[in-house]
Amino acid sequence: xxxxxxxHLGNPxxxxxxxxxxxxxxxxxxxxxxxxxLAYAPADxxxxxxxxxxxxxxxxxxxxxxxxNVLVRDGGIxxxxxxxxxxxxxxxxxxxxxxxxxxxxxxxxxxxxxxHGYVGAEFLAGIPGTVGGALxxxxxxxxxxxxxxxxxxxMLRRSGELLERSPSDFxxxxxxxxxxxxxxxxDEWFAAAWFGFERGDGAAALDRIRELLQRRISxxxxxxxxxxxxxxxxxxxxxxxxxxxxxxKGYAVGGVRVSEKHxxxxxxxxxxxxxxxIENLIEHVRHTVLAKHGVELVAEVRIIGERxxx
Numbered sequence: 411x412x413x414x415x416x417x418h419l420g421n422p423x424x425x426x427x428x429x430x431x432x433x434x435x436x437x438x439x440x441x442x443x444x445x446x447x448l449a450y451a452p453a454d455x456x457x458x459x460x461x462x463x464x465x466x467x468x469x470x471x472x473x474x475x476x477x478x479n480v481l482v483r484d485g486g487i488x489x490x491x492x493x494x495x496x497x498x499x500x501x502x503x504x505x506x507x508x509x510x511x512x513x514x515x516x517x518x519x520x521x522x523x524x525x526h527g528y529v530g531a532e533f534l535a536g537i538p539g540t541v542g543g544a545l546x547x548x549x550x551x552x553x554x555x556x557x558x559x560x561x562x563x564x565m566l567r568r569s570g571e572l573l574e575r576s577p578s579d580f581x582x583x584x585x586x587x588x589x590x591x592x593x594x595x596x597d598e599w600f601a602a603a604w605f606g607f608e609r610g611d612g613a614a615a616l617d618r619i620r621e622l623l624q625r626r627i628s629x630x631x632x633x634x635x636x637x638x639x640x641x642x643x644x645x646x647x648x649x650x651x652x653x654x655x656x657x658x659k660g661y662a663v664g665g666v667r668v669s670e671k672h673x674x675x676x677x678x679x680x681x682x683x684x685x686x687x688i689e690n691l692i693e694h695v696r697h698t699v700l701a702k703h704g705v706e707l708v709a710e711v712r713i714i715g716e717r718x719x720x
Contacts, residue, residue: 425453438477441635441681444486451493463570475540485716507604512542529610535619542600564602631669634677641707650674663691
């Protein structure tokens with residue numbers, strides 16, 4: 411249900427949309443999961459900061475962009491979700507750097523850089539999420555990772571304060587980014603980033619983007635609800651190879667199954683699978699690969715929320 415007057419929170423200056431008991435299946439790419447007690451779609455970063463200031467100190471807060479790397483359990487989320495995706499997210503050149511809000515889709519940054527005569531951003535076209543999500547998990551593909559290109563970031567604190575940080579403030583690893591002196595995802599969230607790319611042949615970069623997108627379409631089951639790669643690649647190997655070698659392609663639990671096209675994808679066939687089906691299938695794959703190959707796969711997707719009541 412939509413609340414027409416977000417100002418009821420005690421701050422009539424709020425300009426975003428407040429949603430009560432909002433079904434999270436609308437906001438995650440697996441198209442399943444329970445409802446959030448509250449969800450807020452901010453008008454811009456200042457509005458997001460203003461909204462955070464209205465929340466009680468103990469209120470659990472979750473930032474979700476395009477929801478392409480998240481599983482929300484069937485019991486939903488007790489707390490507040492900030493919906494951090496907007497087709498109008500700010501993006502501009504700041505000197506030789508590309509500034510992009512966390513709410514911007516990563517592929518848009520790739521195209522923006524190329525159209526301004528920069529190369530090196532093309533891999534971002536293969537990341538089906540927002541800049542915020544890419545920063546939070548150091549997303550990467552085709553041999554490049556997000557933090558390879560980050561010059562500095564703008565953070566949004568629980569207090570509503572916006573502050574800049576440098577990459578040296580973070581511990582960065584494979585599909586991982588953490589604050590060295592704070593708690594990412596509890597006290598601070600990514601609001602924007604400045605990326606550095608090289609001057610070059612922008613037209614060639616646009617051709618490369620089209621080529622990478624075509625490669626994604628041919629290699630990944632993009633016509634069915636999915637959340638991208640489910641597991642991180644173990645050192646020196648590929649999760650998809652290990653899962654395939656276990657004969658798990660097509661293995662189904664309830665309404666979901668391991669994709670026949672790409673073994674590291676779980677697809678929600680006809681959108682009828684539950685979050686519990688997906689979580690159970692993730693565990694089955696993990697246990698099978700461990701038993702057959704002695705490799706413990708680590709899930710790349712973030713699982714949040716409550717399990718449904720029995």
